[in-house]
Amino acid sequence: MDLVFDLVKVLENKKFHKSEILDKLILSTTENVYGNFYAAIANNDIKNTDEAIAFLYGKINKENINKYRQFKFRFKRKLLNTLFFVDVANVDFKNNIQKTYFEGIKTMFQVDIIQKYGGNNNLVKEIILDNINTIKKYKLNYILSEYSLKLINYYTLNGDYKSLAKEIKNYNNYNQLYLEETNAFILFNEVNVLAGSPKPNTKLLLTKLPVLNEIIVKAKSNLSKSYAMMAKIIYYEYFANYKECMAVCFETLKILNKSESLVKQSYTAIVNYFIVRMHFQLKNFNQCKTYINSINGKMLGYNWFLINEINFKLELNLDNLTQAKLVYNKVINHKLYNALPERVIEMWNLHLFYLDFYQSIKKNEPFNQNVFTLINSSTNLYHDKSEFNFSLIIIKILYLLYKQKYTEASKVIGTLRVYRSRYLKGKKYNRPKQFIEELILLDKNNYEKKISKTHFLQKSYSNIILDSEIILYENLIDIINTMLYPTSNPSH
Numbered sequence: 001m002d003l004v005f006d007l008v009k010v011l012e013n014k015k016f017h018k019s020e021i022l023d024k025l026i027l028s029t030t031e032n033v034y035g036n037f038y039a040a041i042a043n044n045d046i047k048n049t050d051e052a053i054a055f056l057y058g059k060i061n062k063e064n065i066n067k068y069r070q071f072k073f074r075f076k077r078k079l080l081n082t083l084f085f086v087d088v089a090n091v092d093f094k095n096n097i098q099k100t101y102f103e104g105i106k107t108m109f110q111v112d113i114i115q116k117y118g119g120n121n122n123l124v125k126e127i128i129l130d131n132i133n134t135i136k137k138y139k140l141n142y143i144l145s146e147y148s149l150k151l152i153n154y155y156t157l158n159g160d161y162k163s164l165a166k167e168i169k170n171y172n173n174y175n176q177l178y179l180e181e182t183n184a185f186i187l188f189n190e191v192n193v194l195a196g197s198p199k200p201n202t203k204l205l206l207t208k209l210p211v212l213n214e215i216i217v218k219a220k221s222n223l224s225k226s227y228a229m230m231a232k233i234i235y236y237e238y239f240a241n242y243k244e245c246m247a248v249c250f251e252t253l254k255i256l257n258k259s260e261s262l263v264k265q266s267y268t269a270i271v272n273y274f275i276v277r278m279h280f281q282l283k284n285f286n287q288c289k290t291y292i293n294s295i296n297g298k299m300l301g302y303n304w305f306l307i308n309e310i311n312f313k314l315e316l317n318l319d320n321l322t323q324a325k326l327v328y329n330k331v332i333n334h335k336l337y338n339a340l341p342e343r344v345i346e347m348w349n350l351h352l353f354y355l356d357f358y359q360s361i362k363k364n365e366p367f368n369q370n371v372f373t374l375i376n377s378s379t380n381l382y383h384d385k386s387e388f389n390f391s392l393i394i395i396k397i398l399y400l401l402y403k404q405k406y407t408e409a410s411k412v413i414g415t416l417r418v419y420r421s422r423y424l425k426g427k428k429y430n431r432p433k434q435f436i437e438e439l440i441l442l443d444k445n446n447y448e449k450k451i452s453k454t455h456f457l458q459k460s461y462s463n464i465i466l467d468s469e470i471i472l473y474e475n476l477i478d479i480i481n482t483m484l485y486p487t488s489n490p491s492h
Contacts, residue, residue: 034075044338084109097138097260104143107131111150125154138260139221141178148174177221184215184227191231195238198386209235223261226252230267233274240427240464246278269303273310280310281463288314305331305340309467312351317472321359328352343380350374350381350391354470357398361479364486371399385423387468390432393419394476397439401483406447413443428464431456435473447484453477 037056040046046055049068056071057064084106111124128147135143148171155164187208194205208231215228229252236245249271256264256271272295279288292311299307308331315324331337331348338345353374360367375396381388393412400409416436424433438451453474465472471479 033071034078037075095260095265097140097262097264100134100138101140101143101262104131104135104140108143108146115150115153121154121157124150139177139223140262141174141181141221145171145174145178177224180219180224181221181227184219184221184224187211187215188227188231191234195234200238205235205238222255222259223263225255226261226263226267229255230270233271237274237277240281242278242281242463246275246282249275249278265300266303269299269301272299273303273306276307276310280314281465283463285314285318301336304334305336305344309347309351313470316355316358316470317475319362321355321362324355328355341380343384346378346381347388350378350388350395351470353395354391357395357402358471358479361402361482367402371396384468385419386429387466390419390424391468391470394435398476398479398483401447401480409447410443413439416440428466431464431469431473432466435476438473438477442480450481450485451477 033056037046037052040055046052050060052072053060053064053068057067086102107127111127114123114127128150132144132147135147148167151167152164152171155161155167191205191208191212194201194208212228212231212235216225216232219225219228229248232248233245233252236242236248252271253268256268272291276288276291276295279285279291288310292307292314295307308327312324312327312331315321315327328348328351353369353371356369357367359365375382375392378388378392381392383389393416397409397412400406400412416439420433420436424436434455438453438455442449442451456472456474456477
């Protein structure tokens with residue numbers, strides 16, 4: 001029988017909800033409460049529960065809180081149901097594999113429902129075979145293994161052993177590839193967590209490199225190799241082996257370009273970010289700038305902000321202050337900026353403060369901003385003791401030196417001895433620890449002797465630059481020396 005006729009038979013006499021999705025009509029009707037609520041969230045007019053209750057019911061009280069809970073349950077159900085009805089032909093998918101994956105997942109559930117409703121078994125086969133060639137093209141092994149299981153059931157019911165044996169072989173192949181990819185993905189996440197932990201387990205992390213190399217050599221799936229290569233990038237970055245990290249990045253790009261995968265676009269963007277990051281760490285500033293320009297327009301979402309953070313620091317430390325301000329303006333005017341986590345927005349406020357302060361010293365212009373206002377508005381950064389909290393302390397010291405409040409500056413510098421031993425542990429903190437040493441020496445000499453940046457130019461750890469190091473410490477030393485021994489004093 002025709003596919004359409006078979007589907008009607010499956011659906012016959014079933015009960016359906018009239019409207020359990022947010023369709024075009026609902027979203028375009030201003031009188032509809034769901035459409036209005038949806039639009040308000042999408043336009044960022046509603047940011048939290050209290051604002052949602054006020055939007056819907058006018059005031060916040062116990063009765064309206066209970067009403068909102070019921071409304072939220074129905075609204076969430078509509079949102080989840082709507083996911084199944086995304087128009088693949090019109091949605092802004094970035095590539096065909098995303099469309100194929102979406103349709104493949106839908107088909108899996110459609111076949112499950114048909115089987116549970118007792119539909120014609122031939123219908124299952126027809127739906128799968130309509131879809132399977134495209135799934136094979138993109139090697140979506142998880143979906144292929146699920147399809148294969150359903151075909152095994154079909155051939156079993158039809159007593160077709162020849163087709164069954166062939167399909168069992170297909171299933172074992174798909175499932176082996178899927179398990180290989182899954183294990184590589186799990187290992188990638190494990191390395192990610194081990195390297196990013198506040199208390200990383202270095203010994204355990206060291207044991208992962210041989211496993212990653214084995215996957216790269218033996219894996220049959222390029223996706224498995226991609227996961228392993230991404231893990232190696234994180235591994236080498238953790239151990240500050242930046243040249244090896246850069247080499248792995250370029251090898252990873254080659255693997256990603258060999259075939260289409262769901263992670264190709266996002267992982268390509270991440271690898272490009274790491275290449276830029278490695279150039280910056282190695283202080284290959286010209287190569288860094290060239291590479292940023294070469295990937296312009298290819299970085300999307302959060303990766304775009306990461307690239308432009310390095311771009312900002314690059315221009316700032318090359319004394320291209322006008323360009324740094326242009327990068328900053330581009331970031332804060334991005335349509336996704338206000339949706340960023342509060343910590344990230346605080347970070348960009350700190351970046352701007354550093355830029356404005358640096359510019360005032362460089363151009364011998366007065367600086368009228370208040371560092372304490374910045375610190376009080378940087379709640380998230382303040383609690384990030386081993387990273388951006390230190391940046392707040394440094395800018396506070398610079399500000400006090402600028403104001404010639406040497407006694408207050410000395411008190412802050414004095415606290416850094418304990419701060420260093422408590423929060424700055426391990427090789428990766430050698431640069432901030434060395435900068436603390438220079439500040440302590442400056443204080444010991446009563447701010448009457450210039451401090452040296454030799455350590456930051458010659459020591460082996462000179463390239464381990466933390467994300468929180470906005471102006472490089474060697475450049476900060478130049479600022480301090482300029483403030484203490486100016487050719488002419490700016491008006492304070």
